[in-house]
Amino acid sequence: MKTSTTYSPEVRERAVCMVREHQDEHDSQWAAISSIAAKIGCTAETLRRWVRQAEKDRGERAGLTTDERERIKALEREVRELRQVNEILRKASAYFAQAELDRRFKP
Structure with missing residues (x-):
C-alpha cells in the first residue's frame, strides 16, 4: 500500500529556495533537484513538481498558479x-406535486 508524506509549506518553500540558490553549482536543474531531494528526504520528482509550481506562481512558467488552482477547486466543489441541492429539490417538487394530484382526485 502506498503511503504519502505530507511536507509543511515551510519545508517546500525552503527546498525550492535551495534549488534556486544551488542550481548554478550543478550541471542542470535536475541535478540540483536530485541532490537536494536526497538531503530533505523526498523524491526528486516531488521536488521537481514543487519547483515547477513555484515557477508558475512567480509567473516564470505558463500554467495555473496555486491560487487559481485553489479557486477552481472551490468552484468545482460549489457546483x-x-x-x-437541485436534484433534491427536483425530487421533492415531484413528490409534493404527485401528492397534491392524489389528494385532489380522491372522492
Missing part, C-alpha cells in the same frame, strides 16, 4: 453541492 457539485449545488447540483446535489
